Amino acid sequence: MPAEVYYDDDADLSLIQGRKVAVLGYGSQGHAHALSLRDSGVDVRVGLPEGSKSRAKAEEQGLRVLTPAEASAEADVIMILAPDTAQRTLYAESVAPHLTAGKALFFGHGLNIRYGFITPPADVDVAMVAPKGPGHLVRRQFVDGKGVPCLVAVEQDATGNAFALALAYAAGIGGTRAGVIKTTFKEETETDLFGEQAVLCGGASALVQTGFEVLTEAGYAPEVAYFECLHELKLIVDLMYEGGIARMRYSVSDTAEYGDYSRGPRVVDARVKEEMKRILAEIQSGEFAREWIAEDDAGRPNFAKYREQGANHPIEETGKKLRSMMSWVDRPITETA
Numbered sequence: 001m002p003a004e005v006y007y008d009d010d011a012d013l014s015l016i017q018g019r020k021v022a023v024l025g026y027g028s029q030g031h032a033h034a035l036s037l038r039d040s041g042v043d044v045r046v047g048l049p050e051g052s053k054s055r056a057k058a059e060e061q062g063l064r065v066l067t068p069a070e071a072s073a074e075a076d077v078i079m080i081l082a083p084d085t086a087q088r089t090l091y092a093e094s095v096a097p098h099l100t101a102g103k104a105l106f107f108g109h110g111l112n113i114r115y116g117f118i119t120p121p122a123d124v125d126v127a128m129v130a131p132k133g134p135g136h137l138v139r140r141q142f143v144d145g146k147g148v149p150c151l152v153a154v155e156q157d158a159t160g161n162a163f164a165l166a167l168a169y170a171a172g173i174g175g176t177r178a179g180v181i182k183t184t185f186k187e188e189t190e191t192d193l194f195g196e197q198a199v200l201c202g203g204a205s206a207l208v209q210t211g212f213e214v215l216t217e218a219g220y221a222p223e224v225a226y227f228e229c230l231h232e233l234k235l236i237v238d239l240m241y242e243g244g245i246a247r248m249r250y251s252v253s254d255t256a257e258y259g260d261y262s263r264g265p266r267v268v269d270a271r272v273k274e275e276m277k278r279i280l281a282e283i284q285s286g287e288f289a290r291e292w293i294a295e296d297d298a299g300r301p302n303f304a305k306y307r308e309q310g311a312n313h314p315i316e317e318t319g320k321k322l323r324s325m326m327s328w329v330d331r332p333i334t335e336t337a
């Protein structure tokens with residue numbers, strides 16, 4: 001069945017303009033939602049713990065900052081945009097006591113609901129507005145008059161109005177300018193985790209690093225390897241983004257196109273597909289979510305090791321040097337646009 005896609009004309013922005021919204025968290029997504037909702041005429045407050053380093057940023061941007069508990073008590077729409085690993089404690093301590101009948105609890109990703117770390121009471125709406133892009137670009141696109149597509153899902157419709165309210169919220173952050181797809185918490189959570197692990201973050205990073213290693217270990221210049229395996233990837237993906245894989249193949253040389261057909265499937269072969277299926281199975285069974293929550297509870301020892309290894313990969317040093325010569329590339333990620 002084709003997905004249902006909603007645009008600006010399908011959303012009634014006044015529904016969210018008539019509510020008090022609390023955005024809990026002011027990181028990548030939180031700042032984008034809070035600032036864009038405010039710019040869309042919505043009554044927003046940000047909820048952050050007393051010691052949070054995000055407080056100063058939110059206040060500098062002219063937002064009212066309260067504690068998560070105060071913000072949840074005041075608001076009737078509560079959007080949780082703290083890290084996935086922090087959400088169950090945040091919910092239990094600061095949200096649940098103020099989640100009275102008829103309020104709406106929103107998420108930007110479904111992990112805590114899908115795997116049962118949070119179970120809201122039956123008399124509140126539970127919905128998700130999940131942008132399909134990094135939060136800093138959600139804000140940048142909004143400011144530029146564009147939008148990042150969003151997934152919207154309703155887990156619980158206590159008021160009968162949950163979907164319309166979520167669609168209005170998506171309009172407030174620019175999502176309906178690009179298109180909003182109706183889905184479920186299960187579908188969003190499982191596809192989002194799969195996409196970031198196997199393709200967008202894990203798959204793409206490993207592909208780039210491995211290609212760079214193969215070229216430099218064979219004696220080619222790291223600068224040439226960087227341009228070939230990382231820099232040019234954006235230009236190739238831009239063509240895919242604009243017109244699909246077919247547009248990219250139209251634009252590259254016939255030599256590249258023949259190499260693509262005849263060699264690409266040798267890189268991403270049947271073994272890789274089997275591994276992708278295993279990764280999906282770990283997501284579907286909840287194994288990944290339990291592993292990640294346990295890793296966080298233990299103080300993230302493996303996460304810290306992985307982060308250090310990634311930061312020390314030789315491609316980072318080469319890239320830093322080359323990007324310093326390209327003033328147009330290193331556009332800073334800011335909390336405003």
Ligand SMILES: NC(=O)C1=CN([C@@H]2O[C@H](COP(=O)(O)OP(=O)(O)OC[C@H]3O[C@@H](n4cnc5c(N)ncnc54)[C@H](OP(=O)(O)O)[C@@H]3O)[C@@H](O)[C@H]2O)C=CC1
Nearest residue numbers: 025026027028029052053054081082083090108109134135
């Ligand atoms: N990053 C992205 O682009 C995307 C994220 N999402 C989802 O959005 C949600 C937020 O992720 P993301 O924006 O990456 O998070 P970030 O790590 O960028 O930001 C987290 C924010 O939450 C604050 N915070 C930490 N603990 C608490 C707490 N107990 N109570 C209130 N605020 C707290 C942090 O403050 P401090 O400064 O003190 O650390 C920070 O402001 C997640 O569910 C994620 O899966 C969905 C789509 C894309």
Ligand SMILES: CC[C@](O)(C(C)=O)C(=O)O
Nearest residue numbers: 131132133134192196200
């Ligand atoms: C691709 C990573 C992502 O799912 C996103 C930006 O959409 C995330 O969790 O950050």
Ligand SMILES: [Mg+2]
Nearest residue numbers: 131132133192
């Ligand atoms: Mg995502």
Ligand SMILES: [Mg+2]
Nearest residue numbers: 109192193196
């Ligand atoms: Mg994600």
